[in-house]
Amino acid sequence: MEAVRSILFVDDDRVVRQLFTRLLVKRGYRVSWAADRQEALALFSRQKFDVVVAELHLRSTPDGLHILREFQKLQPTIGKILITSTDPESVEIPVKALSAVCIPKPVNIDELVASIHKVAV
Secondary structure, eight states, rough: OOOEEEEEEEOOOOOHHHHHHHHHHHHTOEEEEEESSHHHHHHHHHHHOOOOEEEEESSSOOOOHHHHHHHHHOOOOEEEEEEEOOOOGGHOOOOHHOOOOOEESSOOHHHHHHHHHHHHO
């Protein structure tokens, strides 16, 4: 398995994006962030990512699960993580179908890092 280098973090909350970007960069990752699907796809068209982390409930449509499905089609080997404030069991079936990991909020940075390595191909 290659080392994870590049992460795309998709969340519409600016504070959350900044916090996790800072925490992940301190751990040696390159992190790009997007507030919605359009920004995420624009970034994806310009660079390769090892892992995409997406919040389930985005203010804009589509939601994070839909974004992970799109990235699965564009790059089947990309690691996928879904973050949710709802019961993770409510998205268990689609998350498993995507070979993704679901992390409930509040997100612990150590759990996120462990999940990044778990989904990395």
